[in-house]
Amino acid sequence: MPAKAFxxxxxxxxxxxxxxxxxxxxxxxKSGVPGSAVIVVDPGPSPAMLATIKEAGATHLTALxxxxxxxxxxxxxxxxxxxxxxxxxxxAVGSDTVVVSVxxxxxxxxxxxxxxxxxxxxxxxxxxxxVGRGVTGAFANxxxxxxxxxxxxxxxxxxGPVEWVPAxxxxxxxxxxxxxxxxxxxxxxxxxxxxxRKLGLQADLAMRLARETVAGAGELMHQSPDDxxxxxxxxxxxxxxxxxxxxxxxxxxxxxPLFDAALAAARKRAEELAG
Numbered sequence: 198m199p200a201k202a203f204x205x206x207x208x209x210x211x212x213x214x215x216x217x218x219x220x221x222x223x224x225x226x227k228s229g230v231p232g233s234a235v236i237v238v239d240p241g242p243s244p245a246m247l248a249t250i251k252e253a254g255a256t257h258l259t260a261l262x263x264x265x266x267x268x269x270x271x272x273x274x275x276x277x278x279x280x281x282x283x284x285x286x287x288x289a290v291g292s293d294t295v296v297v298s299v300x301x302x303x304x305x306x307x308x309x310x311x312x313x314x315x316x317x318x319x320x321x322x323x324x325x326x327x328v329g330r331g332v333t334g335a336f337a338n339x340x341x342x343x344x345x346x347x348x349x350x351x352x353x354x355x356x357g358p359v360e361w362v363p364a365x366x367x368x369x370x371x372x373x374x375x376x377x378x379x380x381x382x383x384x385x386x387x388x389x390x391x392x393x394r395k396l397g398l399q400a401d402l403a404m405r406l407a408r409e410t411v412a413g414a415g416e417l418m419h420q421s422p423d424d425x426x427x428x429x430x431x432x433x434x435x436x437x438x439x440x441x442x443x444x445x446x447x448x449x450x451x452x453x454p455l456f457d458a459a460l461a462a463a464r465k466r467a468e469e470l471a472g
Contacts, residue, residue: 203234203268209352210267210289212282214239214246217299218273220327222246224355226253236265238286266291269348276300276470283311290315295345297352301372302470305338305365316340318349319368321376326356330419333359334371373463381459386411 203209209230211218214237226232232253240259242250250257267289274282279300290296295316298308305317318341322333333353337346353359362371386407393403418428433439446452 203230203348205233207268207293208234208236208265209269209271210236210238210261210265210286211271211273212238212286213273214242214250215273216324216327217322218271219243219246219249220324220331220356221271221273221322221352222255223249224326224329225352226255228351228355230352236267261286261289263288265289267294269352270294270296271352272296272298272300274300276303279303279307280311283308287312293345295341295349297349301376302369302467304471307471314340316342316345318346319365320349320353321368321371322353322356323375323377324379329356331356332375333357334362334368334375335359336362336365336368338365369464369467370460372467373460377463381456382411382415 209225211222214222218237218239219242222235222237225235226249232250232255235250235253235255236258237246237250237255238258238261239246242257247257265288270286270289272279272282272286279298290312295318296308296312297318297320299320299322301321303319305319308317309315316338318335318337320333320335323331325331326333333356335349335353337349341349350359360371362368386404389407389410390400390404393406394400398406414428418425421428423431429443433443
């Protein structure tokens, strides 16, 4: 983390300290960004977030002063309120500022309409960022210099890998796949647990087994150099119980067409949020 890139005169300004903004802030502070270089703008952060800000020596404001210029202006507010928020933060965009938005569906064109021409990045992290195990897709416009991109990368990577995509439209697909993806996995756990209950297991036992199975499989995949298909094959004995289950899940009307439809619906919604 090039902490020297950030200081009280070249601050990281975080707009919004909810779940995602708060997770990013915690990661920045742990990775070496000095608290004195961080300004958090949020009208009502949680008591825990206020304590984190205070302990780190960061600054909490309910509104930006007109003379403040950000090194990185990090927009971590919901897309539905972005149009209300942007006019109030426009003054923080200077000639050396790079703007980073994590709002689903809000295009660079939308941001430029409210903030003017500037170096901008659209990023889509996901909620495992809260435990340092997220993944982020990002796209930079032509105004982003190499040092600015490095600055942004250093802030995003605190929560996990960062994948830069070649086209802005790819961010909607990233949103559908990894941005919304944790919810699909959580629902998978719910479905597995319910199926186990229907086989006669106690509901709480079925849920514990499902949770730990998915968590363990994820950790195995994280640590293994093998791709997902090889890991699946390693578990599947010919003619065995796993093969019987996969014959259902991998059938023509099984999981793949469901995921195709689900991700298409999520991408469509991201496009609709662009307005």
